[in-house]
Amino acid sequence: MPDRQNDAPAPESRSDTHPWRDLLRRWSEEWLDPVLHEQERHQPFPDEVRAARWLGSAGATPEELAALEARLGAVLPPSYREFLQTSDGWLDTTTSIRRLLPVRETGWLKDLDPELIDLSTGGQEHVDIPDEDYFVYGDDQDPCVVRTEYLTDMLKISHTPEALDVYLLNPHIITPDGEWEAWYLAHWLPGAVRYRSFWDLMNDEYRNFRGDHD
Incomplete structure (x- = not known):
């Protein structure tokens, strides 16, 4: 599978570890607030999720991550790998x-x-x-500007029954620090919203969840 270097400016440098636990803990607490958000879900969260105040699970083990990379024949992008180490899967974003x-x-x-x-x-x-x-991200990005030929090689990392809405990781566009471009593909979009990394996508989705966007 051909990899392509992203010629766009790299995102601001971060430490080796993304603060996933802090982000996901805040996200869990706000989703589980019955006044703010939980009533928006089609069904209440399971009792064990409410008790733990955590929408995820235990993190994947190094052996499980290594097995995934061997099965894919690819090295996972750092922010997505660190997410899986923090929580092996997640309920609603x-x-x-x-x-x-x-x-x-x-x-x-x-x-x-x-x-x-x-x-x-x-x-x-x-x-x-x-x-x-193509290499335009943020508010100036046009969701119609997508290279659909990349879809056949993308990694699917989410599932929404009976809907096109999905998160994808694109191994054709890799930043200098190993991050894969992340896509949010949705039925209501004329194309997709693209991000430099999975970390950037999830932070934007958290802001959307909180209604911080205009």
Whole structure:
């Protein structure tokens, strides 16, 4: 599988460890607040989740992560690997994404959900997108500017039954620090919202969850 270096500016440098536990703990507490958010969910969270105040699970072991990388034939991007070390899977991030997959269920999109590739690319004429248009992130990004040819090689890391909404990691675009580009593909988008890393995607989704965006 060909990897491609991202020529866009690298994100601001961070420490080797992303503060996943702090972020996910805040996210859990706010989701489980019955006044603020839990009533937005189709069903109440299980009793054991409420008792633990944690929407995730125990972290994946080094052996489990190594087995996943061997199965994929690829080294996981750092922020996603650290997420799995903190919690091997996750319940709802927002009302649109129902579940982040555990190690045992994570896999290539072409193997897990080929129909999604067909739905996202079917009938569309291939258009070459120059780097200067593609490598735009943040508020200036146009969700229509996507390279759909990448979908056949993407890693599927979430599942939402009966919906196109999904998080994907793109091994064709890799930053100098090893992060893969992350996509949020949704039924209501004309394309996808793209991020430099899984860490950036999840932080933006947390802000969306809290309603911090205008």
